[in-house]
Amino acid sequence: MESFGARLHRAVAERGPLCVGIDPHPGLLARWGLRDDVDGLDRFARTAVEALGDRIAVVKPQSAFFERFGARGVEILESTIRQLRDAGSLVLLDVKRGDIGSTVSAYASAYLDPSSPLCVDALTASPYLGVGSLAPMFELAAAHGGGVFVLALTSNPEGAAVQRAVTADGRTVAQTVIDEISQLNRGAEPVGSFGLVVGATIGDTGHDLSGVNGPLLAPGLGAQGGTAADLRTVFGASLPSVLPSYSREVLSAGPDVAALRAAADRVLADCRAALATS
Numbered sequence: 001m002e003s004f005g006a007r008l009h010r011a012v013a014e015r016g017p018l019c020v021g022i023d024p025h026p027g028l029l030a031r032w033g034l035r036d037d038v039d040g041l042d043r044f045a046r047t048a049v050e051a052l053g054d055r056i057a058v059v060k061p062q063s064a065f066f067e068r069f070g071a072r073g074v075e076i077l078e079s080t081i082r083q084l085r086d087a088g089s090l091v092l093l094d095v096k097r098g099d100i101g102s103t104v105s106a107y108a109s110a111y112l113d114p115s116s117p118l119c120v121d122a123l124t125a126s127p128y129l130g131v132g133s134l135a136p137m138f139e140l141a142a143a144h145g146g147g148v149f150v151l152a153l154t155s156n157p158e159g160a161a162v163q164r165a166v167t168a169d170g171r172t173v174a175q176t177v178i179d180e181i182s183q184l185n186r187g188a189e190p191v192g193s194f195g196l197v198v199g200a201t202i203g204d205t206g207h208d209l210s211g212v213n214g215p216l217l218a219p220g221l222g223a224q225g226g227t228a229a230d231l232r233t234v235f236g237a238s239l240p241s242v243l244p245s246y247s248r249e250v251l252s253a254g255p256d257v258a259a260l261r262a263a264a265d266r267v268l269a270d271c272r273a274a275l276a277t278s
């Protein structure tokens with residue numbers, strides 16, 4: 001079975017280094033001329049799949065915008081995941097799960113067991129109950145060729161107070177997360193299946209990402225103010241591992257499918273240029 005790291009490596013080689021989020025914000029539904037209800041959500045998601053699913057390496061549905069419609073929203077999320085996988089994109093579900101280990105097992109079954117209707121290629125996870133508590137996710141991911149992206153240095157300004165706090169051994173909280181994920185990826189080829197989330201907005205924080213040997217998801221581009229040019233400052237020598245991620249910047253070009261594709265092509269060209277200078 002091919003690992004998530006290998007599948008991601010191939011997808012990026014074929015389609016380019018880009019993740020596009022499906023974030024059906026109420027404001028975007030209105031901008032697309034859709035109602036803020038399940039039918040509007042369904043139309044939005046289907047259009048995004050049509051525009052992106054056959055050309056973008058990784059598509060990242062934001063679970064919260066589906067969950068807010070309850071069971072019918074989750075049904076649309078399931079269908080969106082299926083459609084994206086059929087179209088050939090890797091699906092990274094942005095759901096930021098984390099809990100005590102025994103409950104993390106259930107989250108792992110929900111998102112990484114191939115028999116689950118919500119099974120995706122990878123999900124985002126929160127390490128604030130301890131990276132070790134996420135072990136059941138790492139184990140199930142490894143067993144089924146899935147991936148996990150763990151929050152390290154998030155793009156929002158509030159994250160720094162927690163993530164850059166210094167622990168007893170002198171490392172920041174974020175550096176301990178980075179180091180634990182680096183251990184999990186040690187020796188993996190062509191790249192490990194366990195990624196980190198590091199925002200494009202954070203500037204040069206002095207964290208050492210050199211041993212991660214896994215993908216670095218970089219949200220915060222576009223709507224949050226980060227630019228492709230900022231990636232060099234944030235990631236330095238780790239630029240080749242970066243997977244830039246945009247949601248509103250691309251989605252605001254919709255609902256026209258050609259316009260969505262053009263917006264994705266534009267940000268991909270920016271990212272290729274920024275990453276090529278490494």
Ligand SMILES: O=c1ccn([C@@H]2O[C@H](COP(=O)(O)O)[C@@H](O)[C@H]2O)c(=O)[nH]1
Nearest residue numbers: 062154155199219220223224246247248
């Ligand atoms: O540090 C983080 C982690 C996750 N996100 C998520 O990414 C998208 C960003 O959307 P934009 O429209 O491109 O701002 C959104 O789903 C966040 O929940 C993040 O922004 N920062």
